[in-house]
Amino acid sequence: xxxxxxxxxxxxxxxxxxxxxxxxxxxxxxxxxxxxxxxxxxxxxxxxxxxxxxxxxxxxxxxxxxxxxxxxxxxxxxxxxxxxxxxxxxxxxxxxxxxxxxxxxxxxxxxxxxxxxxxxxxxxxxxxxxxxxxxxxxxxxxxxxxxxxxxxxxxxxxxxxxxxxxxxxxxxxxxxxxxxxxxxxxxxxxxxxxxxxxxxxxxxxxxxxxxxxxxxxxxxxxxxxxxxxxxxxxxxxxxxxxxxxxxxxxxxxxxxxxxxxxxxxxxxxxxxxxxxxxxxxxxxxxxxxxxxxxxxxxxxxxxxxxxxxxxxxxxxxxxxxxxxxxxxxxxxxxxxxxxxxxxxxxxxxxxxxxxxxxxxxxxxxxxxxxxxxxxxxxxxxx
Numbered sequence: 001x002x003x004x005x006x007x008x009x010x011x012x013x014x015x016x017x018x019x020x021x022x023x024x025x026x027x028x029x030x031x032x033x034x035x036x037x038x039x040x041x042x043x044x045x046x047x048x049x050x051x052x053x054x055x056x057x058x059x060x061x062x063x064x065x066x067x068x069x070x071x072x073x074x075x076x077x078x079x080x081x082x083x084x085x086x087x088x089x090x091x092x093x094x095x096x097x098x099x100x101x102x103x104x105x106x107x108x109x110x111x112x113x114x115x116x117x118x119x120x121x122x123x124x125x126x127x128x129x130x131x132x133x134x135x136x137x138x139x140x141x142x143x144x145x146x147x148x149x150x151x152x153x154x155x156x157x158x159x160x161x162x163x164x165x166x167x168x169x170x171x172x173x174x175x176x177x178x179x180x181x182x183x184x185x186x187x188x189x190x191x192x193x194x195x196x197x198x199x200x201x202x203x204x205x206x207x208x209x210x211x212x213x214x215x216x217x218x219x220x221x222x223x224x225x226x227x228x229x230x231x232x233x234x235x236x237x238x239x240x241x242x243x244x245x246x247x248x249x250x251x252x253x254x255x256x257x258x259x260x261x262x263x264x265x266x267x268x269x270x271x272x273x274x275x276x277x278x279x280x281x282x283x284x285x286x287x288x289x290x291x292x293x294x295x296x297x298x299x300x301x302x303x304x305x306x307x308x309x310x311x312x313x314x315x316x317x318x319x320x321x322x323x324x325x326x327x328x329x330x331x332x333x334x335x336x337x338x339x340x341x342x343x344x345x346x347x348x349x350x351x352x353x354x355x356x357x358x359x360x361x362x363x364x365x366x367x368x369x370x371x372x373x374x375x376x377x378x379x380x381x382x
Contacts, residue, residue, distance in 0.1 A: 060234045060247035060279075062090075063254060068177070069093040079177075080184040083257050087239050087270030090229070090252040091177070096169055098251050101228040101293075104166035107159070108291045111145055112206045122155035123147070128201065128220055128367055144205040144218065151202065163202070163293075166228075170253075170295040171200040174226050177255060178297060181224070185265045187309040198223075199301075203294045207233070207278045219274040221363050222258035222296040227276055229254060231290060234279035237272050240375070245279065259377055260299065260359075266308035267353040273375065299359050307356035354380050 064082040066075070068091045082089035111119065116133065123131040123145055134142030149171055151164040175191065175198065182189035190196040201220070227235075229248045237244050237256065248254045256272035275294045299306070357380050366376050 060245040063246050063248055064089040065092055065249070065252070066090070067093040068173075075180060076184040079181050083181060083185065083261075083269045085270065087257045087272050088237060088246070088255060088276075090248045090254045091173075092249065092252050094173060094253050096166075096173060096228060096253060098230075100162065100166050100169065101230055101251075103162035104293060105230055105291055107161075107163035108145075108204045108293060109206070109289055110158075111204070112143065112291070118155070119143070119145075122153045122158060124154065128218070128363070132218060144203060146218075146220075147202045147204070149200045149202070166293070167200070167202045167295060170202075170226050170228070171297070173253065174200070174224060174295060174297045177226070178224055178261075181257075181261070181269075182264075183312070185268050186312050187264055187266075188312060190264075190309065197300050199298050201296045201298060203275060203292075203296060205292050207290045207292060219366050220296065220298065221260055221359070221366050222298040223260045223264075224258055224297050225256040225272070225275055226295045226297075227254045227256075227292065228252075233290070235276040236279055237276055238274055239272055240270055246276075258296070258298075260306060263306055263354045263377065263380075264309045266350060298363075301360045301363065303359040305356040306359050306362065308352045308354055311350070351382075353382055355382055 064078075064086060066072070066078045066082060066089050068075070072078070072093075079089070114122070119131045119133075123129075125131065129146050129148060132144050132146065147163075147167070149164075149167050151160045151167055153160065179189050179192060182192075191198050201222075203220075229250055229252050232247065232250050234245055234247050235254070237246060246254075254276060256276060257269050259271050259273065262269050262271040275292070275296070278290075278292055354377070362376070362380075
């Protein structure tokens with residue numbers, strides 16, 4: 001009886017071969033970092049009409065409010081709590097007059113009314129300063145001005161006196177906030193001695209009504225950023241955990257902690273990547289024109305390196321530096337109270353979480369690549 005087993009036909013290509021391996025088993029020569037960079041650049045090249053599927057608008061939360069007055073005895077603890085838990089907060093009881101902010105907004109709106117050639121001539125590009133525009137946008141979207149604190153211009157016909165006064169007032173407030181934040185977080189303020197220079201940049205962009213939030217704007221590293229809230233508008237913030245929506249109070253100053261401050265604090269503070277982005281689809285943004293004026297306190301390009309800063313002498317958190325004698329008593333009693341090895345290591349200095357890097361190289365990469373999908377600080381983490 002013949003066998004019922006079926007004999008397969010001969011392989012026309014010779015001997016029997018194994019099926020090709022699946023893509024998942026193929027060796028990959030592309031790193032996760034390179035893949036994230038490529039995807040981010042792909043998103044930047046998407047046509048304006050093409051976007052990812054939209055979800056329901058997230059519920060806006062109010063940023064933590066901090067009174068920046070001499071009467072606030074909990075200022076340092078408030079700053080540390082908000083910066084270490086969220087990376088942003090809003091200042092009330094600050095010294096910036098509301099009328100000055102509105103006059104500065106009028107000066108800024110006049111800049112966007114200029115013909116594009118005049119904008120380019122009055123504010124020539126000198127990275128990162130000057131006028132910047134997306135060449136693919138013809139309706140004024142994607143335009144921005146980055147000015148130094150003097151708000152200088154090549155034009156002799158532009159009057160920017162209110163914008164200049166507002167920028168310097170915001171710079172002074174920012175330096176005061178930074179000094180308090182450094183004391184709260186426990187690291188030395190490098191500008192207090194006067195041996196280091198701060199670089200204030202006023203970044204101005206128009207909030208075009210009816211458009212979706214513009215996520216393609218330039219990003220620049222900074223220590224802290226300040227935005228005066230002239231009207232009630234929702235803002236999108238890119239924090240370490242992703243995008244969130246906040247609704248600051250009118251006439252408050254929203255403060256965001258930047259990537260440089262996170263490195264200086266050795267990771268103790270959370271950060272906001274880039275500037276706050278106005279949610280242009282909000283009802284408040286449809287009634288009239290407005291601009292975003294963000295004052296960034298950052299570093300000069302010739303800053304040799306960025307790394308965690310030395311810690312200040314340790315004081316008990318409850319004292320906030322007001323009762324130094326208690327710290328001395330605890331130090332004297334340390335040998336008899338059984339100080340742990342971990343506590344001794346903390347007193348000697350904590351392990352750095354970031355390696356030193358060139359600020360100019362980092363700023364150039366962040367500004368030109370605009371990697372929204374990847375934290376640019378990841379490559380410097382230890």
